[in-house]
Amino acid sequence: SAVISQKPSRDICQRGTSLTIQCQVDSQVTMMFWYRQQPGQSLTLIATANQGSEATYESGFVIDKFPISRPNLTFSTLTVSNMSPEDSSIYLCSVVSYEAQETQYFGPGTRLLVL
Amino acid sequence: EDKVVQSPLSLVVHEGDTVTLNCSYEVTNFRSLLWYKQEKKAPTFLFMLTSSGIEKKSGRLSSILDKKELSSILNITATQTGDSAIYLCAVNAQGGSEKLVFGKGTKLTVNP
Numbered sequence: 001s002a003v004i005s006q007k008p009s010r011d012i013c014q015r016g017t018s019l020t021i022q023c024q025v026d027s028q029v030t031m032m033f034w035y036r037q038q039p040g041q042s043l044t045l046i047a048t049a050n051q052g053s054e055a056t057y058e059s060g061f062v063i064d065k066f067p068i069s070r071p072n073l074t075f076s077t078l079t080v081s082n083m084s085p086e087d088s089s090i091y092l093c094s095v096v097s098y099e100a101q102e103t104q105y106f107g108p109g110t111r112l113l114v115l
Numbered sequence: 116e117d118k119v120v121q122s123p124l125s126l127v128v129h130e131g132d133t134v135t136l137n138c139s140y141e142v143t144n145f146r147s148l149l150w151y152k153q154e155k156k157a158p159t160f161l162f163m164l165t166s167s168g169i170e171k172k173s174g175r176l177s178s179i180l181d182k183k184e185l186s187s188i189l190n191i192t193a194t195q196t197g198d199s200a201i202y203l204c205a206v207n208a209q210g211g212s213e214k215l216v217f218g219k220g221t222k223l224t225v226n227p
Contacts, residue, residue: 001160031213041219042217042218043203043215045214045215048214090156092157092158094215096213101213102146102165103149103160103163104149104205104213104215105160106157106159107157108156108157109155109156109157110156111156
């Protein structure tokens with residue numbers, strides 16, 4: 001399976017600031033997704049990162065709060081904007097590769113704490 | 116609304132025990148069901164199931180799908196402390212978009 005890295009692995013931020021999380025894959029993938037996992041909760045899909053175009057957001061998530069870029073087939077960023085303590089979560093990117101359609105593999109995650 | 120329900124939510128066993136984790140779903144356009152193991156942050160892929168009645172097996176772990184009952188089970192035999200984790204069930208339910216709907220997970224604790 002594809003090797004996925006995320007940066008940063010963790011961060012502590014002040015409310016009102018923004019943080020950009022990077023997701024890098026070692027091979028081209030068909031699809032990339034961003035998920036959020038709030039404390040004690042399961043994974044919730046934020047958006048599908050579309051290569052070269054605007055991301056597709058799920059209900060309850062908006063571009064102004066979570067701008068996403070995907071400039072090519074191996075890289076994506078998620079920005080958490082104007083953060084509040086409620087944004088404290090683990091943020092995960094996942095990918096679907098050409099070799100294993102329908103199976104999503106997850107990056108190592110970014111643990112974010114907003115004070 | 117698509118829904119995935121896992122039970123039990125938590126389970127504490129002793130090493131050597133066998134456990135069965137349950138996952139049921141109510142979704143439109145079912146494509147596949149996936150099991151993941153989450154120990155720290157990243158869920159690691161265990162199985163993908165698409166057909167009823169065909170068991171997938173990997174070492175002490177096995178899983179099977181029942182499309183008639185809209186459910187799946189994950190079995191772990193001869194549990195070890197390293198099996199302690201949250202086990203997540205997810206369903207690919209949007210036919211072509213690859214979006215996954217996750218259950219809340221089962222937290223398994225294996226005591227020595």
